[in-house]
Amino acid sequence: MDAPRLSVRHLSTSFPTDGGLVHSVADVSFDIAPGRTTALVGESGSGKSVTSLTLMRLLARSANARVSGQAHFATREGRSVDLLALPEAEMRRLRGHQLAMIFQEPMTSLNPVFTVGEQIAESVRLHKGLDRAAALAHAQRMLELVEIPAAARRVHEYPHQLSGGMRQRVMIALAMACDPTLLIADEPTTALDVTIQAQILALMRRLQAETGMSILFITHNLGVVAHHADDVAVMYAGRVVERAPVRPLFAAPQHPYTQGLLACLPGKARAAGQARPKRLFAIRGQVSSPLAPPPGCAFEPRCDQARDDCRAAMPPLIATGDGRSARCVLVAPSHDQEAT
Amino acid sequence: MKLPPVLRALLHRRIVMLAALVLAAIVVLALGAPWFASIDPNDTAVLQRLKGPSAEHLLGTDELGRDLYSRIVHGARYSLAIAGLTALGATLAGTLLGLVAGFFRRLDAPLMRIVDAMMSFPDILLAIALVAILGASLANVVFALVLVYTPRVARVVRASTLVVRELLFVEAVRALGVRTSRILWRHVLPNLLSPILVQVSFIFAYAILAEAGLSFLGVGVPPDIPTWGTMVAGGQQYADRAFWVVLFPGLAIILTALSLQLLGDGVRDLLDPKLKKAA
Numbered sequence: 001m002d003a004p005r006l007s008v009r010h011l012s013t014s015f016p017t018d019g020g021l022v023h024s025v026a027d028v029s030f031d032i033a034p035g036r037t038t039a040l041v042g043e044s045g046s047g048k049s050v051t052s053l054t055l056m057r058l059l060a061r062s063a064n065a066r067v068s069g070q071a072h073f074a075t076r077e078g079r080s081v082d083l084l085a086l087p088e089a090e091m092r093r094l095r096g097h098q099l100a101m102i103f104q105e106p107m108t109s110l111n112p113v114f115t116v117g118e119q120i121a122e123s124v125r126l127h128k129g130l131d132r133a134a135a136l137a138h139a140q141r142m143l144e145l146v147e148i149p150a151a152a153r154r155v156h157e158y159p160h161q162l163s164g165g166m167r168q169r170v171m172i173a174l175a176m177a178c179d180p181t182l183l184i185a186d187e188p189t190t191a192l193d194v195t196i197q198a199q200i201l202a203l204m205r206r207l208q209a210e211t212g213m214s215i216l217f218i219t220h221n222l223g224v225v226a227h228h229a230d231d232v233a234v235m236y237a238g239r240v241v242e243r244a245p246v247r248p249l250f251a252a253p254q255h256p257y258t259q260g261l262l263a264c265l266p267g268k269a270r271a272a273g274q275a276r277p278k279r280l281f282a283i284r285g286q287v288s289s290p291l292a293p294p295p296g297c298a299f300e301p302r303c304d305q306a307r308d309d310c311r312a313a314m315p316p317l318i319a320t321g322d323g324r325s326a327r328c329v330l331v332a333p334s335h336d337q338e339a340t
Numbered sequence: 341m342k343l344p345p346v347l348r349a350l351l352h353r354r355i356v357m358l359a360a361l362v363l364a365a366i367v368v369l370a371l372g373a374p375w376f377a378s379i380d381p382n383d384t385a386v387l388q389r390l391k392g393p394s395a396e397h398l399l400g401t402d403e404l405g406r407d408l409y410s411r412i413v414h415g416a417r418y419s420l421a422i423a424g425l426t427a428l429g430a431t432l433a434g435t436l437l438g439l440v441a442g443f444f445r446r447l448d449a450p451l452m453r454i455v456d457a458m459m460s461f462p463d464i465l466l467a468i469a470l471v472a473i474l475g476a477s478l479a480n481v482v483f484a485l486v487l488v489y490t491p492r493v494a495r496v497v498r499a500s501t502l503v504v505r506e507l508l509f510v511e512a513v514r515a516l517g518v519r520t521s522r523i524l525w526r527h528v529l530p531n532l533l534s535p536i537l538v539q540v541s542f543i544f545a546y547a548i549l550a551e552a553g554l555s556f557l558g559v560g561v562p563p564d565i566p567t568w569g570t571m572v573a574g575g576q577q578y579a580d581r582a583f584w585v586v587l588f589p590g591l592a593i594i595l596t597a598l599s600l601q602l603l604g605d606g607v608r609d610l611l612d613p614k615l616k617k618a619a
Contacts, residue, residue: 126517
């Protein structure tokens with residue numbers, strides 16, 4: 001395997017609040033190889049989006065976020081830069097040019113007072129120095145690339161004239177306009193209906209195959225993960241609880257939380273032999289308050305396999321071989337050293 | 341000839357076109373005042389005082405026998421200049437203040453407390469105090485009125501900025517590597533155009549009336565400068581005997597303010613892509 005395009009090590013983000021320091025992301029590490037997709041999976045509030053915003057350095061300054069750790073990004077020029085330590089001006093040159101991001105809400109992600117062509121053109125003019133006419137022509141080519149019909153006409157339309165799926169395509173065109181090497185997709189299909197979801201995901205796949213970009217895919221949809229990710233990191237309460245390539249993860253989840261998540265899927269219940277499942281499986285309890293985390297494993301209060309030592313201390317991420325690791329005392333460590 | 345789409349759409353709206361024509365006519369009259377009204381607006385003729393409209397005096401004469409038509413035409417220069425400069429100055433200053441206060445949360449509280457303090461004075465009192473200190477002149481009246489109206493614009497722009505800055509596209513363009521100053525100028529400001537345009541047309545009309553109030557109280561422009569406001573203010577005690585003394589300058593104010601507001605609304609609708617009819 002090539003050297004990773006993005007290598008995140010011990011990333012932590014915490015926010016001071018009136019109730020104390022909230023650790024939204026704690027000790028998160030993962031890699032994304034060139035041309036591959038790493039999915040960050042977790043429920044709401046598990047720290048997925050904060051992770052992506054921290055990597056893009058887009059957290060609001062007024063939030064006073066405290067960030068530690070490293071995120072080594074291999075630039076197109078072959079340098080390795082730490083995204084978390086880069087001066088703001090250099091970071092700005094990377095954003096949109098080598099690192100791009102698409103958001104969950106295509107309805108509000110576009111500026112309502114400019115045509116979609118102007119918005120795509122802005123990024124190209126900024127990073128590639130093209131003039132207005134050339135940038136607009138490029139914008140039209142981008143719209144064609146993301147399979148928007150009648151691109152020549154659409155390029156002059158305003159966001160409100162497009163449907164949600166069209167707008168998400170425009171967002172992808174916008175993100176892809178400068179040929180980024182890493183695309184961070186923060187729940188890009190959550191706000192879309194299912195048929196459009198499938199089209200958008202297929203489009204992202206095709207673009208990835210054509211350009212060789214890496215994708216950090218943030219989602220809570222395990223079905224999407226199964227079909228579109230190469231590697232998966234499952235997050236719970238701000239930490240990675242299990243990390244594995246996609247097939248082994250779905251075939252044999254190691255962490256009780258991952259097992260619970262997979263048991264929640266309707267198809268899984270059926271496959272497990274219940275001919276007509278009356279009720280879907282649900283993980284009992286709810287996520288502990290970020291202000292008062294349990295002393296040991298964050299998942300322990302909800303875990304059916306919890307033991308006494310689960311309550312003692314947060315277990316480390318234990319490497320279990322074949323590039324997998326899980327943060328649970330129940331897993332058997334491989335003979336390699338402890339995972340990062 | 342191919343006109344830009346905005347102009348072409350403007351031509352299709354009769355009322356907006358009419359308003360634009362009226363405004364254009366008023367501006368032309370004001371600019372060419374000496375040619376359109378040859379009688380000196382300050383020529384007094386006591387024997388001719390408070391005469392009704394006639395062939396000699398188209399709109400009649402005021403309490404000192406001065407020709408009303410001539411005073412309105414010449415007064416248009418000053419009234420429009422005062423109102424226009426006030427609207428321009430207050431809008432520029434208020435937009436800048438509101439934008440900065442709304443976008444940079446750290447500057448919000450300090451800037452807005454200053455604005456609140458300015459707003460806590462009654463409008464006309466603040467203007468009177470300023471003109472009394474600085475001295476009565478055209479420039480000082482404009483300066484005082486700009487100070488009075490800036491806080492209003494700042495408040496409106498700040499409130500709208502607070503809404504726009506939270507929209508996801510601001511984060512999205514930041515994720516594209518656009519610098520903050522450009523985000524403010526290119527992405528936030530154009531989204532505030534509607535509320536700003538509404539404020540401009542309001543302030544323009546208010547400034548004409550405020551200048552009248554100031555002049556009436558003796559802290560406005562010097563008496564030898566005819567303005568619509570001073571004419572209404574000075575003529576009101578004769579209104580029962582000679583209605584034209586207040587009617588015609590009053591009509592001039594209404595017509596100008598109304599036209600401007602209609603034009604402002606029309607332009608706002610045309611610039612707002614959501615209100616645009618699907619072409």
